[in-house]
Every structure is written in C-alpha cells, then in structure tokens.
Amino acid sequence: MRRSTLAQDRIHVESFSKQRSFPTFTHSYSKCCCHCFPLALITFLALLQIGTLIQALKINPALSFSRVFPTSWPSFPHQAHNIIYSLAKTKLHEPVAFFPLIDRRFAKTAMDGNTWFMSSLNDTYEEGETEFLHFPSKESDGRLLCLAGSNPSNGTRNSYALAPPEALPRNAKVLSGLTFVSDTYYDYDNLWHGLSAAAVPFASWHRRKECARPARLVLYHRGELRTRMGPWVATLMKAVFGQEMAIERFEKSEEGPSCFEEAVVFRHNEGSMARERREKVYDMMRCKARAYCGISTDVGGLNAVRLTLLLRRGARSFKDEPAVIRTFGRQCMEVDACQLKVARPNNLTFCDQVKLLSETDILASPHGAQLTNMFFMDKNSSLMEFFPKGWQELAGVGQHVFRWIANYSGMKHQGAWNDPQGDHCPHDDGRRCFSFYKNRQLGYDEAFFANWTARVLNEVKEYKAFKRDAQTQLTQSSCQCS
C-alpha cells in the first residue's frame, strides 16, 4: 500500500518568504513564443489565413483585445496564433484572444483582487463561498474557457481564452463534462496546502451544486501545470468524490487548445468562505473519509478519554521523546479510562491516519502538516500544539494555521507550548533567524506539560461524561452527497 509521505510542511517558509522566493522579473513579450505550436504550423497557417485576417480587420475594426481587456497590452507573439484561431471559422465572431495565464505585472500582488492568474477576469461570489469563475455562464457571456496550458515550468507560456461555443479556436478539442481548475501559490503536496487549494473549494462546490462530480481536474501552481497531488490529498479527494480524480495532462497540446464544456476556476484557495460553510465542508470530508476507510462512527467510546501523541521525525521532533511520553503517560494514568497512544505519521497510510484520529479525543503534536488530520476527530475534540523557540516572535500569523483549521472544523485548540530554550540566532535579520529556528528540535518542560495535560484531560473527561449523560452520541446519518 502506498504510504502517504507527509511532506515536511512548507507552509511557513512559503508564507514568510513570499516576496523573496519569488523573483519578480519584468520581461518583454518580444521573444519568440516557441512553445505552443510548432513554428512551421504557425507559419503555414499564417500564410493560409493572412488574407482573411486583413479582410476581417477591414470589415470589423472592432476586432481588438481592448473589449475584453481594458488595459492596453504590450504586443506579444501570442497574438499571432490568437488571430489564426479566430479566423479558423469563416464566420465573423468575436476574435478568440489568448492571453498568458499568469500576468507578471501583478507578481507583487499575486493573490490580491483578480490575482495574477487569468487576471482580466472578475470573480463571481456566492454568499459565504470562495470566489470562483464559471464557464459558460451569464458572467462569461455564455463563452467557454479554453486553455493552451501544458507548460510545467513557466506560467507565462500557458494561455487562456474565452470562446463562444459556436466559434471555438482552430483545432480546439472540447473536453466534456465538468472541469475543476485551480491555481495555487503553494502546492498540492503539503496536506494543508492541498486541502486549502483544492479539497475545500472543490468539495464545497460538490456540496452545494447537487453533488456535481468533476470529470477532471486541471491543476496549476503559479500558472505552471501540475499533474499530481500528494497521496494524502489525492486520497482525500477520492474519498470525497467517490472516484479517483483524473488530473489533466494536456498530452496532445501541440495539436491545439482544449476548451471545456463546463469549467469552474478557483484561484483564491478557500478565499472568502464563511466559517459555517467551511464547517459544513469539513463535516462532509470527515464523514466521507471515515466511510471510505470503513471506520464505524461508533468508535467514539464515550467511556474513554483517548489521548494521542503524534510525534514527528526530524524537524520539530522532541529531543527527549521518552521523557515526553512518560509525562503524558503519567497524567493519563491519573484519569479514569484514559488511553494514551503514541504514533508517528511517517508510517501511516491515509486510512491509518483517519482511523487514528477518529479514535482520538485529544491530539498532542508539534506544529506541522500532520496536524491537518485533526478534522478527522469527532467534533469538539482537543488539540495541543508545540513550537520550537523563535516561532512565536518571528513566524507571523502563519503560525496560527492550526488554530484556524481547528476553528473551521469545530475542534478546540487548547493552546500551545513555545519552547523558551534553544540556540542563540547568530543573525540580525528576522527572516534568517526564522530559518535558523524553524525546524529545530523541541525541548521539554515537565511541570508545564504535566499541568497543561492534566487540565485538558479533565476538561475532556467532563465533556465526555456530559455527552454520555445527555445521550448525545451521534447516531450515524449518511454523509452529505453519498
């Protein structure tokens, strides 16, 4: 069975080095656009079509890009094949203009407003939901989304266009059914990044649109095509949609662009989703993941208080694991029916993780991507988080990501321990110091851990007793969209 390798979380590196790690170079569009189609084909088509082009421009001087794109664009070679596409049909339709998927003029504000991805298009909002673009729709004047976008390493070399169904670009292939398109600034491997960029927005659409299932996914990272997701993210999607998700590779992209019968584009991750909506999406994902893994919801055992210590290897692991385990073990022994499990995420499959967390009331773990699994716990379960020195002062708001997930998925974040000890940072610069501290090992504070664990254990014990008395044990109803 495939192991889900927990990508060491890059959340924080990325969010703190956004500007730095992403060179904002300006470039001219005057270079050859050699990627999309063989030059020979372009030349041939150009020769074939040039007469028509001149005629078309004479008949309809409004054949320009300014209607769709109010800003004036520098001339760039995409236009050569744009025009060729549009004149493929003899009817004088709106020209199909292809534009770079990524607009580097917005590199400094890549995630703001219309973002730098399909930047000419405005988002559509539905109350409480993340922003999206839907094609065809009223907002797109009934046009379909077309992509000439198979480049895996340069988002400027991928392009998009909107085309009326009756005047698609030359050689365009129409891909039937619903397509989910996503662009993320981060990645699809890390649990939290994949959840936020793909699983949550896709699952939310599924939930509210009559359980619509996509025929395929088109995944971009800064406009560069991606053809895989991390195994944890892929399995979660499979559990949610009840089928393996096909990820588009645009294998025959040299033959022409692909247009989509129906496409929804997400470029803001979870974006403006309201908390209650997210909570419903997490409820559905929890339910479906448990069903997929064949976990009975009766695992709850209202009589037990189940504490899980999820240890990391390497970065942000405890220096003295046996001491930490002993402390948790001692506190657990003080509480009736307390059960302590010690686990390491590295060796757990997706379903092992779902099962472990389904059987956990209190998750204690160092800050890291493995904590994303928290939403598989029953609602109102608890979380205890540990940070190495330096995070509190230098990590910015990103350090609170698991408080946010706890909040959205209905868990209780029971606070964090910030290691006060650690090597002294030899640099002056905060960023360099953060890198210096980020993945250090964690120390240990016997008194603090004991006191904190005792408090949380007692709170959870009371909560479970209350639930037991109130007989509020959830009777398993089927998941939404099952």
Ligand SMILES: *[C@@H]1O[C@H](CO)[C@@H](O)[C@H](O)[C@H]1NC(C)=O
């Ligand atoms: C996007 O919204 C802006 C401001 O509301 C508007 O001026 C512009 O025309 C819209 N663009 C498109 C393509 O609808």
Ligand SMILES: *[C@@H]1O[C@H](CO)[C@@H](O)[C@H](O)[C@H]1NC(C)=O
């Ligand atoms: C990406 O492609 C554009 C347009 O072809 C080119 O100008 C730019 O230099 C390329 N960027 C990189 C990093 O290769």
Ligand SMILES: *[C@@H]1O[C@H](CO)[C@@H](O)[C@H](O)[C@H]1NC(C)=O
């Ligand atoms: C993880 O699994 C591998 C092989 O299955 C084993 O050799 C290793 O000891 C395991 N590690 C832990 C921490 O359990």
Ligand SMILES: *[C@@H]1O[C@H](CO)[C@@H](O)[C@H](O)[C@H]1NC(C)=O
């Ligand atoms: C979680 O706790 C809150 C407040 O303590 C309670 O209102 C809610 O019903 C609980 N939810 C579940 C699923 O038990």
Ligand SMILES: *[C@@H]1O[C@H](CO)[C@@H](O)[C@H](O)[C@H]1NC(C)=O
């Ligand atoms: C989540 O956070 C909001 C705003 O801080 C707060 O009002 C709400 O009670 C929190 N919900 C949960 C379940 O923790």
Ligand SMILES: *[C@@H]1O[C@H](CO)[C@@H](O)[C@H](O)[C@H]1NC(C)=O
């Ligand atoms: C635990 O901490 C609380 C407040 O932080 C304190 O009042 C209490 O005495 C401590 N308990 C123990 C057993 O140290």
